[in-house]
């Protein structure tokens with residue numbers, strides 16, 4: 109228990125020192141916003157950097173509170189919600205479906221997203237994925253999720269491509 113508490117306090121103090129760090133203290137013309145992603149593991153990985161799922165809400169709440177104190181830290185509520193409820197698979201991930209990642213030599217694609225391999229979407233910490241999930245979940249006129257429009261557009265695009273092939 110003692111070890112856990114010490115761990116939490118070390119993590120909290122490192123967030124604090126990050127927030128009062130060089131980047132956040134720069135004038136707006138030098139640094140407008142700071143945002144970051146959380147570690148995203150591969151399925152079945154046991155890396156030390158993995159944030160246990162049960163600790164994620166506490167971490168996100170802490171980061172959101174820091175963002176209120178340090179306005180340059182970008183953590184809109186929608187992104188925070190996306191971190192807490194990420195897409196469950198690459199098929200559900202608008203970011204993975206709308207981007208193309210290349211290997212460093214530009215010879216091959218990295219799939220299914222920029223992490224490659226078999227990423228554990230349920231533990232995704234990618235800010236772009238979280239942000240686009242928030243966009244997809246937005247209801248136009250309070251009724252129609254933008255994700256539905258994207259899915260329809262994607263289906264039409266695929267159909268048109270297949271017809272041309």
Ligand code: SF4
Nearest residue numbers: 198201221227229232
């Ligand atoms: S960006 Fe995240 S949610 Fe999207 S496919 Fe990759 S791991 Fe899954």
